Amino acid sequence: MDQVSWLRRRKPGIKDARKREVPDGLWRKCEVCGEIIYHKELERSLWTCPKCGYHFRIGSTQYRDILADPGSFVELLSGIESTDPLGFVDSRKYTDRLRDAKEKTGLSSAVLSGSARIEGRLVMLELLDFGFLGGSLGSAMGEKIARLARMAIEERVPLVTLASSGGARMQEGILSLMQMAKTSAMLARLHDEGLLHVVIQTHPTTGGVTASFASLGDVIMAEPGALIGFAGPRVIQQTIKQELPEGFQRSEFLLEHGMVDVVVHRKELRATLSKVLEFFSDDSRDEAEDTLDQARKQGL
Template sequence: MSIFDWFAKQEKSEPAIQQQQKEREIADGLWTKCPACTTVTYTKDIQANQLVCTECGHHFRVEGPERIAQLIDKNTWKPLNEHLNPTDPLKFCDRKPYSDRIKDTQEKTGLVDAVETGTGLIDGLPLALGVMDFRFMGGSMGSVVGEKLCRLIEHATKERFPVVIICASGGARMQEGMLSLMQMAKISGALEHHRNAKLLYIPVLTHPTTGGVTASFAMLGDMILAEPKATIGFAGRRVIEQTLREKLPEGFQTSEYLLNNGFVDAIVPRTQLKRTLAQLISIHQPFFPVLPPLDVREQHHYREEAILKLDGRQK
């Protein structure tokens, strides 16, 4: 190889080196590439926009703690039943024991299980909130998920709070077998008591919401909201096509398709979700404020004062 060929080879390799350096810079987390429109955006700009692409509106997946921060007023979040920890009652083992899989996932995500529950204020209005996190075994619904959501709903019924559940799940957790399927009926029963108390329940369907979650509490809301272009369904598209032996329509099992066919009441972009939930909750507030824990005589006096104030405003 002559000296001239060597210099020519070096010049050709420089763009490749520069490209590798550019890719390393993007991989550092300073920039984020949108999977929908391929636009590369400063990560802090996307975070400031609640993890929604500023160019095309693509909704990135949100982790549980960040979702809580987006919806709940600052310093008002009170978690419930944090101590509940999953076990391995069936001694299930696939590629590795279920107990080891739980420990590995807990260490990787910092979560105890696939849902966080608690109470807080949304624009000053109280609510009980459950947030499913897809990072924990695909947001699968096991015994702990069912128990935490049941206790949340029962607490909300007792305190007369509306309930909002952010759904993101692949369905029931197969490693717990029938115990996971029981959670569908258990949560549905708790929601029925909540409904009989004339209280509001709103599920928010995010990408993806499938399986036993869709077949139970995700579709039992007084108002069912969904994020744009979220995958929502029970079985997978291929399974349904093989069963029916028919080609399914384009966009099947998206939130837009479900809205057109009456399964979803509204599609709400994430940047408008907090305001929309606050408006719905304020509309459905009980006529009288929730009474403080007073004795019967004090409660009667408190209610009479509220009626007199209301009569004065009407006159």
């Protein structure tokens, strides 16, 4: 993460404490303020720094535990995995990279998809995982996202997407880019069916993922300080040859400019999501209609 801009916004002139060495395991050092945090405490604070609020990057299973009611998540579509249609090799074989990512994360692809309950409400939930090849959008992810959206349509339940991605899966070339169109088309159907899609953008949400499904939410929430954009700040700066504004492409900046609806601390994610689901649910619509009916009857 670009810590400099985070620091600037949080506390001007703070000393960079990154030189302090910490043994692995029991303790973690905050990448921003240098605070040494006991592992258990970090877990309790949902991997956010108790001192400065910095949000550590976490994986899809951690987000699953934060968002879904305990034990309610049922994984779906886990059999859909990436293949290597181009026989792609850069410094390493794509198939080797895939195998390593699977071993490292225990996931079959860069998105964990399933059904879950959030404070009792049934949703389709998909969680991107940056730890799996940068959460990049390949054909497997595209297929899983399109199919989960279709399941949400069939079941008439909301779809919740947690985004965390560096963008398109370069190793799949044009096939990766096609996933942007595929996922967007299926989400358009979800929208036509009058069903809710909530997106939570986390650090980082960039490239083709931002340019497709991660921006196609009816409600877009973002974690504080997350980098959200299409091209990175350096590329933009080099292209337009102009100094970029303070906090450019961060959640708070996007909130100010209308691209994000609400910036939510990780500890509040579940409660906020639940409120949004309730607000758009049929029973709250029924309630609102009842209130309106009563008001009409009373001649108000």
